[in-house]
Amino acid sequence: MANLLTRKLEAFGPLPDADRLLLDDVIRSARAVGPRTDLIREGDTPSDVNLILEGFACRYKVLPTGRRQIMAYLVPGDFCDLHVFILKTMDHTIATLSACTVVKIPRARILELMERPALARAFWWAALVDEATLREWLVNIGARRSEQRVGHLLCELLLRLQTVGLTNGNQYELPITQGELADTVSLTGVHVNRILQRLRASGLITLKGKNLVILDVERLMALSGFNSNYLHLAEQDGFREQSL
Secondary structure (H helix, E strand, C coil): CCCHHHHHHCCCCCCCHHHHHHHHHHHHHCEEECCCCEEECCCCCCCEEEEEEECCEEEEEECCCCCEEEEEEECCCCEECCCHHHCCCCCCEEEECCCEEEEEEEHHHHHHHHCCHHHHHHHHHHHHHHHHHHHHHHHHHHHCCHHHHHHHHHHHHHHHHHHCCCCECCEEECCCCHHHHHHHHCCCHHHHHHHHHHHHHCCCEEEECCEEEECCHHHHHHHHCCCHHHHCCCCCCCCCCCCC
């Protein structure tokens, strides 16, 4: 199995061979988890860190009314809250959206990996990118028009999946339902369906089953006001070149 965790972390900077070998050992205990399965629920006591190697997962909360808000997508190579074991109880639920391959990493193993300087810095980078992505999602829901919300999310997923080699040009698998997309962008399923139809009619995307193709990336990014700076994928001035 390809180590997509290593591939993601090396978007920050190259890792020593010894660190790469350690990460290869981490993913050996991967297990299959079915779609729409809670990995850990709100109120549970966390002890391990879940890592997604295949499939899509999410963070979500359910309101007293029964309405669900999805607050993050977790794609291959993503930790489900790197430092979550510090908390006494979970304040949200983490669940699979599609069939997933998941690794459960014990707290002691995470702390051991954090003792290696290059890995520690890469883990910090990953955690900071998660925080930046959450900020962007808040802006998306609070300040962008409905069509921009959907377009922005599709652009983000393209770049995140490109980072771990899971795109074919501007095409990728989007294994979520329109209802789940609606829970993400805080719209109704009917509204999301209309938006997708408009994006198709405008020649911006095609979506057949789970296969999404962005036909005009520049135009969709312009429509959505998409700026990839929050993903921090480009070389950072001087930071990566500093000695460890």
